[in-house]
Amino acid sequence: MTTASSKNTNKKGAARAAAAKALFAVLEQKRSLTAVLPEVQASLEGADKGWVQTVCFQVLRELPRYEWLIQQLVDKPLKKKVRIIHSLLLVGLCQFRSLQTPPHAILAETVEAARILKQKPLTGLVNGVLRSYQRQQEALETQVLQRYSLAQCFPRWLRERVTEAWPEHAEQVFAASQEKPPLWLRVNVKHIEPSAYLELLQKEGIGAIQHPTLSSAIRLEKPIDVKQLPHFDEGFLSVQDISAQWAARLLEPKPGQRVLDACAAPGGKTAHIAELAETIELDAVELEASRIERMEQNFERLNVNANVLCQDASAPETWWNGKPYDRILLDAPCSATGVIRRHPDIKWLRQNADIAALVQLQSDILEACWSMLAPGGRLVYATCSLLPEENDKQIQNFIAKHDNANYVIDTTFSSVHVRGGQILPGEDAGDGFFYAILEKAKKN
Structure with missing residues (x-):
């Protein structure tokens, strides 16, 4: 008999499997995440689509830290034909490190994802590695943060080029490049004055700030789905970073x-x-x-x-x-x-x-x-x-x-x-x- 709990585990497992596929495509096949995400998200529902993107971004931002953790937890690198499990372990570790997911759910859903990925023989490995991390989390995190600064979350060649080009600003560049960007809007002045659109946002309870120099640029205090913005479909605005404007x-x-x-x-x-x-x-x-x-x-x-x-x-x-x-x-x-x-x-x-x-x-x-x-x-x-x-x-x-x-x-x-x-x-x-x-x- 299929219970509501098992159905939910299957659903969440599918999201974990999708995230693993996306990371595998980027790290092993050298494909762009922008191209890959729509493919793996196609069979998922709203919230799970966003979850997959969040996990992929978090892992890729701190990849050297994640790889070091896996080296401590797995005896030897996984063979090429089961390398998808390496990506799944990245997903599992991300849930422990960055997401507010209960440990029992992480274990159950990541193991289910291994089954979905047709890697049933390796479910024991997945379960064992994640449990081992759970037991040693505090000690491992202390070590990984000591070993890998924000700058060291960048490949050496890029770290060296940025430091050479911007010696006084390098740490700022590394830190800012790891942050989640804000959502900037560009008001279409053919349709509405920026100040009038700002009033529309305020009436909808959407916090926003107008740029002091580029009047058509508005930054939202909290990112939201653009479809929830007033008159998006009618062309009143576009999403565009302030620098691009x-x-x-x-x-x-x-x-x-x-x-x-x-x-x-x-x-x-x-x-x-x-x-x-x-x-x-x-x-x-x-x-x-x-x-x-x-x-x-x-x-x-x-x-x-x-x-x-x-x-x-x-x-x-x-x-x-x-x-x-x-x-x-x-x-x-x-x-x-x-x-x-x-x-x-x-x-x-x-x-x-x-x-x-x-x-x-x-x-x-x-x-x-x-x-x-x-x-x-x-x-x-x-x-x-x-x-x-x-x-x-x-x-x-x-x-x-x-x-x-x-x-x-x-x-x-x-x-x-x-x-x-x-x-x-x-x-x-x-x-x-x-x-x-x-x-x-x-x-x-």
């Missing part, structure tokens, strides 16, 4: 201009540009076809218009009509080291060897975009990276090669300036971002 503002699009968003997905910055200047001719170029449908759906929700092109921004000869752009936003492909708090898998997917290739790609796209910019036009170069090679050094090298490139100083968004402004993670409660404003000299 500077892009369209720095671009300063004007009515009647031709504007290009060169690497447009997921489309938040494109939409913001359209909200600020309605009568522009706006092209949004995106190389990945799989991302375009979602962009267009979001534009429809917000009631903004953009000509979306599935093209390569580094090869304008294949799609550009030769008519120069007055404004170009280049949010370049990058290491994403400034947004680790939102994507903790970046720490374990990105490799040191990737940086040189990214720097070359950025340079290629920047050169291509410059060729499409009208004399007197403005180009905003942006990344969500913390690494100078992708940021100010990239801009310094570019300016050295182009006599007609003028760097524009704007100190409103960042206190750290070389050739561009760096926003560090946590600064202004935002993500790590870099911006450089370049203007092309007018012809004599």
Whole structure:
């Protein structure tokens, strides 16, 4: 006879199994957590979907600590064909370490997850390892925290690069990159004034704070499901980090201009540009076809218009009509080291060897975009990276090669300036971002 208790254990076991599958995909198959989560969450119900994401984020934020704990508790590494159990042990330990789950439930549901994962012979191992941790938890936690500081929860190559680039701010960067980010909104000024939307939130009992400089940016005091926000479906707002909201503002699009968003997905910055200047001719170029449908759906929700092109921004000869752009936003492909708090898998997917290739790609796209910019036009170069090679050094090298490139100083968004402004993670409660404003000299 199946009891209500056993049904609940099966349901919770399914969530644990899903979390293990997600971690396995990231750590063993090197897949992006953003791509994996919807797959493993598909068969789960509301609360369990959020639970899976919470566990994955927590484990990936502190992965070296978790791996050390498993080394103390498991005699020898698990063989490749049963490696999914290693990921399941990470899930079980996370429940003990970070979630308010009763120990008996952790044991029962994690063992059930092993069965769901078709690893019934290893249920005894799972049970034994978790019970062993439960008995030794205090001593093990004392040791693991002594061995692994926040900085040591980052791979060595990244730790060394950040420390070299930002010696006075490195600890701040490591700490902020481990925190849960706040929920920032961008009010669509085509539909409503930001102050009026703030009043709507207050009437709904939703605590929120308006940014002192970017008036359309509102930070919620507590994150909630966006579907619960007033008029979300009608396009009154978007979810966008405060640091990303500077892009369209720095671009300063004007009515009647031709504007290009060169690497447009997921489309938040494109939409913001359209909200600020309605009568522009706006092209949004995106190389990945799989991302375009979602962009267009979001534009429809917000009631903004953009000509979306599935093209390569580094090869304008294949799609550009030769008519120069007055404004170009280049949010370049990058290491994403400034947004680790939102994507903790970046720490374990990105490799040191990737940086040189990214720097070359950025340079290629920047050169291509410059060729499409009208004399007197403005180009905003942006990344969500913390690494100078992708940021100010990239801009310094570019300016050295182009006599007609003028760097524009704007100190409103960042206190750290070389050739561009760096926003560090946590600064202004935002993500790590870099911006450089370049203007092309007018012809004599």
